Amino acid sequence: MRLLTARLAARRRSRLAGPIVLLLGLLLTGGAYALLSPAQAESTGSDTDDVAKGRELFLVGCSSCHGKNGEGVVDKNGDNYGPSLVGVGAAAVDFQVGTGRMPMANPSQQAPVKRVAYNDEEISQLAAFVASLGPGPAIPDAEKYDPESIPEDERQEAIVRGGEFFRTNCTACHNFAASGGALPDGKYAPSLLGVEPRHVYEAMLTGPQQMPVFSDDVLEPEQKRDIIAYLQSIEEQPKYGGTTLGSYGPVAEGMVAWIGGIGVLVGFAVWIASHTARSSRKGTKA
Incomplete structure (x- = not known):
């Protein structure tokens, strides 16, 4: 037992002990992260051809805002002109491009829904390229x-x-x-x-x-x-009671009541007043 303890003590003093311990620590940390990382952090598993074609589409339609490698673009004022796409996943691309929000016609407060610029195959290729930049949510089944x-x-x-x-x-x-x-x-x-x-x-x-x-x-x-x-x-659901006025709630309903209902009543009252028969006073002789 004393002999074994002496050998271990001698090896700990070796020059290779530090790098070996560091390597083991890195392997254990990487293995633990792979096992415990969130379930949604996954890649699409698309083949290399889709990634390459997606990159070509990205360079033409997306790189001016998001950078050639999806790293994002910062303007001269230090503001984020186009956010980084590293780690957003294929699901984000499928949503943004599939609803026409991207590419944006011009930067604004919010990307509106508009006509889709790419077909399904091109959207899939763009999603494959962005997914290759870093793990993120995949397109759901x-x-x-x-x-x-x-x-x-x-x-x-x-x-x-x-x-x-x-x-x-x-x-x-x-x-x-x-x-x-x-x-x-x-x-x-x-x-x-x-x-x-x-x-x-x-x-x-x-x-x-x-x-x-x-x-x-x-x-x-x-x-x-x-x-x-x-x-x-x-x-x-059926719309009982007629028009729903967009289902925006009491604000929209109150506006219609005031402008429509009361406005009509006021207009009708003015019309009645303007068409009321007027009596003229004639002077009487003594």
Whole structure:
């Protein structure tokens, strides 16, 4: 035992002991990170050809704002002209480009929805290139976001759960009827009606612009799918009582009541007053 202890003590004094311990520490740290890293930090696994074609498209349509390697561009004032795309993942590209928000026609407070500039194959190639820059959320499978994948006997329960999640996390910006609403500094929360389920899921997963990120650690994939099922149920609900006025709530309804209702009444009162028969006084002779 004493002999073994002496040998170990001698080896610790060796010049190679420090580098060996450092190497072992790095290997253990890297292995622990690979095992414990978040589940959404994954790459698309696309082949090299898609990445190469995606880079060609990126250099033409995206590099002027985001840099040739997706590192971002800073203007002369030190402001972020185009953010870095390292680590945003393929899902962010599929959402931004697939909804026409990117590429932007000109920098503004918020990227609006417009006509899509790329076809599905080109969007997939752009997503593959951006995913190769760093690990990030991948494009979700249909079973994660499609409400049709919910069994029929569980559909209504899922809609109820989705409504609870939506009212708790989303109505402050998107309105109780998912019609959207105004935000500070000239920004706005867009309407969620008529949006493809995949894009709604990707928006929750990636947090575009001022929207917070609802990762799978915050909202599980099943909960995101329940929210999408609830949004579809809103679109399918009949509109009782006539026009909904955009479902913007009491502000829009009050404006219509004042301008439309009271305005009509005031106009009608003025018309009555202007057409009232007037009696003329004739002088009488004594």
